[in-house]
Amino acid sequence: MFSGKQAPDFDFLFGEAWYRKIRESDYPIASGYLDGVEIIRENAHTLIPKFAHDPKMLLVLDPPYICTAQGSYRQDDYFGMVQFLRLMSVVRPPFIFFSSTRSEFVDYLDWVIESKQNGWERLSNYQKISLQTSLNYSAKYEDNLVFKF
Template sequence: MFLKYFERLLNENVPDAGEGWTIVDAFGGSGLLSHVAKRLKPKARVIYNDFDGYAERLRHIDDINRLRRLIFPLLSATEKGKRVHSDIKKQIINVIKDFDGYINEHILCSWLCFSGQQVSTLEELFKEDFWHCIRQTDYPTAEGYLDGIEIVSESFHTLLPKYQNDTKALFVLDPPYLCTHQASYKQTRYFDLVDFLRLIHLTRPPFVFFSSTKSEFVRFIDAMIEDKWDNWQAFENYDRIIVKTSTSYSGKYEDNMVFKF
């Protein structure tokens, strides 16, 4: 939802094709922000911190699609969104165990588990009830998606200090919500208060920081500025774009893009 604002921000603050700039996508996720940054600013150095191994998934889309095509017919007798019968579940597990290609438990979980469920291993997946949530079509090719982008894989608190004193290094920060469990990420513990404070301490302009009213990020930095806590100057006079969204009729919240150049 923030892509058009992110694109506008880059175009307004990173001149021309971005020559001389470094854009550090410290919580790279699917690589979407890195992809957009490189497309808009092709001469910039774009660093995608692929801490969760997403690039590996992209390299194996053919295998992922092949496995999907093996599982999909087994779900034909189950209504979309409904629980899978135990006999069908056993057949699906056998297909997965016999598959001779790349397997990713998080993708399988999105196909076979109730919405929002997370697993970290196939063993955990096989213990869950199965649901018919599999996508109806193959994933498209990702050819060229990460072309020209530098891929690294390390914690933000070792990555960001490398560029701390570079005034033309833009920090793009889209961390997990504070105190959310990381079962879908490589790290298995929470993104906790210590992680959050470490990130706040390392943040300096220019930065773009994505957050939500699901966490108290904006309230925290407002208190930082008001009470002049450590590193408060980095956030003073920040700008903010708000997008209102919802997970359900009653579950409304705000997503925020906080930035300073």
């Protein structure tokens, strides 16, 4: 399917036109690439506090975009504004956030810092790398990598 189009289920997917994008060669083997890295999948609200004082913990966060359609996430536990605010209450540096102009994440950070909301110091002096991108010929937006070390 064309980039930016999402299939909610297999029936929809198999009813769409497909375009040949199959690799004709294998991907290079990356054995050992993640040796020594511990990957934990757990709810952020319970995981982050367990490691809050560990200087080796780096938060890499890619939450669903707030105030946007989240139908493609199909999670039993909808990630809405309350879940976002709970997440932000436990975030501390070092962190990396993936975001875009499809959400108001950067505006939120600026508001927290400017109005000195609770925990604003943890977010102040963040840095941002932006990239103009597009999903297809008509859907253009800015991708952001927001970080603080």
